[in-house]
Amino acid sequence: MSGNGAQKQPLLDLRGLSLSFGGLTVIDGLDLHVDEHEIVSVIGPNGAGKTTLFNLITGAYRPDEGDILLDGESLVGLPSHKINQRGVARTFQTLRLFLNMTVKENVMAAQYGHTRSSIVEQMLQLPRARREEREINAFAEEKLGFFGERLMGYRWNQPAYSLSYANRRRLEIARATASRPRILLLDEPAAGMNPVETHEITELIGKLREEGGFTILLIEHDMHVVEGISDRVIALDHGVKIAEGSFDQVATNPRVVEAYLGTSAAVTK
Amino acid sequence: MSTVLAFQLQTWNFFFRELVSGLAVGSLYALIALGYTMVYGVLKLLNFAHGDVYMVGAYIGFFVLNALGSPLSPVMPIVPLILLAFAASMVGCGLLGVVVERFAYRPLRNAPRIAPLISAIGVSFFLQQTAVLLWSPNPRSYDTFSLHPGSSGIGELFHTAFTIGNFSIQYVQLVVILSTIALMIGLSLFVWKTRTGKAMRAVSFDAEASSMMGIDVDRVITVTFLIGSALAGAAGVMTGLIYQQLNPYMGFGAGLKAFTAAVVGGIGNIGGAVLGGLLIGLTETFTVGYLSSQFSDLILYSILVVFMLFRSTGIRGAPVLQKV
Amino acid sequence: MSTESPSQQPATSPQIGVDEWVQRSGERIAGPGGLLRLADRTPPVLLLAAFIGIACAVPLLTSNGYVIGVDADTLLYVLLAIGLNVAVGWAGILDLGYVVFYGFAAYLFAELSSAHYDIHWATWQTVPLVVAATVLLGFVLALPSRRLNGDYLAIVMLFFLQMFNNFTTNGYAWNWLGLSGSHDVTGGPTGVTNIDPFRIFGHVMGPGPRDYVFVTAAGIFVVAILFHYVNRSRTGRAWRALREDPLAAEMMGIPVKWLSLLAVAVGAGVAGFAGSVNGAYYQGVFPDTFMFPLLITVYAMVILGGAGSLGGVVFGAVVVNVLLEILRTPDHARWVFYAAMILGLLAKLRPWRLLGALVAGVAVFGVVAHEIVGAVWARGVGGPIATGPTSFTTHGFWATLIRHWMVLPKNTYTAEDYRIGNYAFVIVIVLVLACTALKGWKRWALLVPTIWGACFVWETVLIEQNPVVRPLFLGVILIVLMATRPAGLFGKTRVEIV
Numbered sequence A: 001m002s003g004n005g006a007q008k009q010p011l012l013d014l015r016g017l018s019l020s021f022g023g024l025t026v027i028d029g030l031d032l033h034v035d036e037h038e039i040v041s042v043i044g045p046n047g048a049g050k051t052t053l054f055n056l057i058t059g060a061y062r063p064d065e066g067d068i069l070l071d072g073e074s075l076v077g078l079p080s081h082k083i084n085q086r087g088v089a090r091t092f093q094t095l096r097l098f099l100n101m102t103v104k105e106n107v108m109a110a111q112y113g114h115t116r117s118s119i120v121e122q123m124l125q126l127p128r129a130r131r132e133e134r135e136i137n138a139f140a141e142e143k144l145g146f147f148g149e150r151l152m153g154y155r156w157n158q159p160a161y162s163l164s165y166a167n168r169r170r171l172e173i174a175r176a177t178a179s180r181p182r183i184l185l186l187d188e189p190a191a192g193m194n195p196v197e198t199h200e201i202t203e204l205i206g207k208l209r210e211e212g213g214f215t216i217l218l219i220e221h222d223m224h225v226v227e228g229i230s231d232r233v234i235a236l237d238h239g240v241k242i243a244e245g246s247f248d249q250v251a252t253n254p255r256v257v258e259a260y261l262g263t264s265a266a267v268t269k
Numbered sequence B: 001m002s003t004v005l006a007f008q009l010q011t012w013n014f015f016f017r018e019l020v021s022g023l024a025v026g027s028l029y030a031l032i033a034l035g036y037t038m039v040y041g042v043l044k045l046l047n048f049a050h051g052d053v054y055m056v057g058a059y060i061g062f063f064v065l066n067a068l069g070s071p072l073s074p075v076m077p078i079v080p081l082i083l084l085a086f087a088a089s090m091v092g093c094g095l096l097g098v099v100v101e102r103f104a105y106r107p108l109r110n111a112p113r114i115a116p117l118i119s120a121i122g123v124s125f126f127l128q129q130t131a132v133l134l135w136s137p138n139p140r141s142y143d144t145f146s147l148h149p150g151s152s153g154i155g156e157l158f159h160t161a162f163t164i165g166n167f168s169i170q171y172v173q174l175v176v177i178l179s180t181i182a183l184m185i186g187l188s189l190f191v192w193k194t195r196t197g198k199a200m201r202a203v204s205f206d207a208e209a210s211s212m213m214g215i216d217v218d219r220v221i222t223v224t225f226l227i228g229s230a231l232a233g234a235a236g237v238m239t240g241l242i243y244q245q246l247n248p249y250m251g252f253g254a255g256l257k258a259f260t261a262a263v264v265g266g267i268g269n270i271g272g273a274v275l276g277g278l279l280i281g282l283t284e285t286f287t288v289g290y291l292s293s294q295f296s297d298l299i300l301y302s303i304l305v306v307f308m309l310f311r312s313t314g315i316r317g318a319p320v321l322q323k324v
Numbered sequence C: 001m002s003t004e005s006p007s008q009q010p011a012t013s014p015q016i017g018v019d020e021w022v023q024r025s026g027e028r029i030a031g032p033g034g035l036l037r038l039a040d041r042t043p044p045v046l047l048l049a050a051f052i053g054i055a056c057a058v059p060l061l062t063s064n065g066y067v068i069g070v071d072a073d074t075l076l077y078v079l080l081a082i083g084l085n086v087a088v089g090w091a092g093i094l095d096l097g098y099v100v101f102y103g104f105a106a107y108l109f110a111e112l113s114s115a116h117y118d119i120h121w122a123t124w125q126t127v128p129l130v131v132a133a134t135v136l137l138g139f140v141l142a143l144p145s146r147r148l149n150g151d152y153l154a155i156v157m158l159f160f161l162q163m164f165n166n167f168t169t170n171g172y173a174w175n176w177l178g179l180s181g182s183h184d185v186t187g188g189p190t191g192v193t194n195i196d197p198f199r200i201f202g203h204v205m206g207p208g209p210r211d212y213v214f215v216t217a218a219g220i221f222v223v224a225i226l227f228h229y230v231n232r233s234r235t236g237r238a239w240r241a242l243r244e245d246p247l248a249a250e251m252m253g254i255p256v257k258w259l260s261l262l263a264v265a266v267g268a269g270v271a272g273f274a275g276s277v278n279g280a281y282y283q284g285v286f287p288d289t290f291m292f293p294l295l296i297t298v299y300a301m302v303i304l305g306g307a308g309s310l311g312g313v314v315f316g317a318v319v320v321n322v323l324l325e326i327l328r329t330p331d332h333a334r335w336v337f338y339a340a341m342i343l344g345l346l347a348k349l350r351p352w353r354l355l356g357a358l359v360a361g362v363a364v365f366g367v368v369a370h371e372i373v374g375a376v377w378a379r380g381v382g383g384p385i386a387t388g389p390t391s392f393t394t395h396g397f398w399a400t401l402i403r404h405w406m407v408l409p410k411n412t413y414t415a416e417d418y419r420i421g422n423y424a425f426v427i428v429i430v431l432v433l434a435c436t437a438l439k440g441w442k443r444w445a446l447l448v449p450t451i452w453g454a455c456f457v458w459e460t461v462l463i464e465q466n467p468v469v470r471p472l473f474l475g476v477i478l479i480v481l482m483a484t485r486p487a488g489l490f491g492k493t494r495v496e497i498v
């Protein structure tokens, strides 16, 4: 397929996606698309299926039904590392850094899919292995540089576990960008951050799109973040898309309000 | 015509004999597997030393029988004697299991995942070599008292069989199968009906949350080791009764098979462990009986590899998805 | 990990310096100790060269065949430990089938260079072939890692070891499971003997360990350098990533399954070379060699040194094998025993006064015990001191000391005395465990009888029983290390949950 149609082909296109665990339907016939260079936010109450959506896209789970297209090509059934190499990278809500590796190594490791030297070349330190090593080193420093002072030089050779919580979140983003994706899936990047840091991360996400050229699909509970940067917001509840549109449209949508606050009887919460 | 029939009868007899002995061996594996499955449930630890606890149990039974029921001057009649052997072995192994947990695993609760497993391998090796040191590497044999001539002799019980038509079952096999069933029912009642059993299930579901809900996780783990190891002790005595032979290395292979039984039955699942044990016991017996006795390990373990590959979530366990 | 959303926590303003504090605390946790710091500062190549130099100097400096033999054995273990470290230390895969690769290679080498099949290939043909075949076997046996991981994978690898043992022990009558005539593949319990030695450029190596010291040392030199580079390259980094978090690694574009296979296979390649050396050096391969105890030995080496650190595992292999050798002779073993005990106390006991009190206590305890036992049970004291042929503890100062301090039953070989030793062994274990459980002065008080009891068990039972003591010692290494320093001597302490 190519983008010759009247409408531009979306970068990421989910069609009729469904997944259930045993009897529990977590994602239910979901259609969702993200256009190139767009920032789309997914919101929804706890357990709505947002993280599961990311797990489906990245191949951790396989959908029961539906299709996931990246640039028109299906990702369903591919192993996760292939999906990553096609251009999808994510961060984790629960933070899954390589804790005992250094900050820089975390970022360098993510470039595995973009290096080619064989183990024999590495053993013998043949030119290609050495060149690639230099390249990913420089690339990693560049990616870390994106975060300015926060992940600056003196921290590069510290183990990742020595970072503060907020910096671990930043490092996760740096690691994800280092795998050279076209679309970044960020799972609650502002979780656990204080207002200053939240503001910073909001700006950073904008910068990732402007300077990094990434398309971004974002899960976030913090409405300030969502409001600040989203081109489009999608609300999920029980795996069903209940609203889509601009932040204001979605935020005022009665179904969304109800999903967050329960029926009017339960507003006391 | 009649020769064919006789032949068929013989093969059927053989099959039946193998079936019964497979069930008996399977019961042993089941009992050992229960310990693996319970410990894995609460601690997510492959308690490598469990097979060696079972070995120690076999020795305890041996010493009790030897001391009190020696062929020439038996101190007591056969049935209480055997019950005593079971009791001693179960208590001894239960304590051993608790001690192992307390000193080798508990300090490692927060260590990297691989540490307790390595420690368990070390304990296994340590127990095995201690047995070699204390009791010599040469096999011992429960057989001696079966020579006892009196009517109360162990031989009476063990070498007579009870027959239905053409088929016969040794009493000892019956004893083993029935006591396994009894122990299993007891365990199920314990797990499902008592408070401690409930706590055990809670811990195996989510240890952290359980401890926040006020469950004394350490105590539950201790009880788990106590019960699991006691069952292994019982299995040890039964092994002595069936096979008569025991040696310090017997725990290793039995442990591997029993752990596989636990996995095949769905780890953490009590009924599954019993099913898995029986399945593996039967597989082993039929392998030896019909395929090859020399290469039985080769064949059996190949089958176990296949079991592990295709049933790693178990016959009865639900497929586990990794939460991300 | 909990799937609880952290976003529920109210955002708090940062405490000043929190970030820095976390960073410092990280340093505190993983701060290199003395040994590690020294090893860290020396360039690795220098360390390696020094090690190879010392190892190769041994056969040049002495003509004592036993010492050279230990040297060669140790180097072989070093090679094995380096190979195992790839899967266990770097990729974090508990490769319990490792010994299969070693055994397979030894047997393959034996069958390609002996009268068994009457094949006598040249060394330059056999060794590469054996290594290649072993790497291939590594890939095959690691295939279960595509569906299993962690404990399950480990246990399946152990199944392969059981299968291999079964096959080699009974392989003298292999019949393709009844489909063909019986056929001798492995030589059965007596193995394959009269294996050709290595022949390199027309030079026949051996018999005897001398030449194999050089061959193995050369192997270690090459392998260590190659692995050092791999560890610093994309593959090594990817291995570490998958050890840390396979799922995250997979999602960052790292083909975890392939890399697991690769780690096992690369390690197997080293075992393949070591196996060839084993065949040529010992000129015979036997099924009993390649069993669980060997696996434990190599694991103890890797873990003692520090899985993941090349220098560490080399060090671990040397220490463990040399100690195991020393334990063979009662005289030497005695020194190791007392030295280890004193070192252990020195490391653990901080106030020196306490140490002095303890030593005095143990001495007094021993003398008193000696007197009491002598009074109650005359035969219980004055027995012979267990020694080797070259002992200097049978006579003189040390002997007198031991005689007056230790209870040594006469006729050490009566069944009764053995039983006493056995009970004492169990009691000492209980005492040791009790010591670890107690705190404060109670522990110190209990240490006195514990130490004396340990010496008693050592002098009366263990010292004579090296076939049991050596494996016991390995088991103890694993347990004690896991409880005290899971990262090993040179390994970096890893943080898993923060």
Ligand SMILES: Nc1ncnc2c1ncn2[C@@H]1O[C@H](COP(=O)(O)OP(=O)(O)OP(=O)(O)O)[C@@H](O)[C@H]1O
Binding pocket: A021, A026, A044, A045, A046, A047, A048, A049, A050, A051, A052, A053, A093, B321, B322, B323, B324, C003, C004, C005
């Ligand atoms: N592997 C799994 N097995 C069973 N149920 C699962 C699994 N993963 C997720 N679920 C369930 O699916 C539902 C959606 O979970 P998900 O993590 O996607 O929620 P979420 O929208 O990300 O919530 P939050 O805002 O708390 O992060 C939950 O009810 C969860 O318990």
Ligand SMILES: [Mg+2]
Binding pocket: A050, A051, A052, A093
């Ligand atoms: Mg989520």
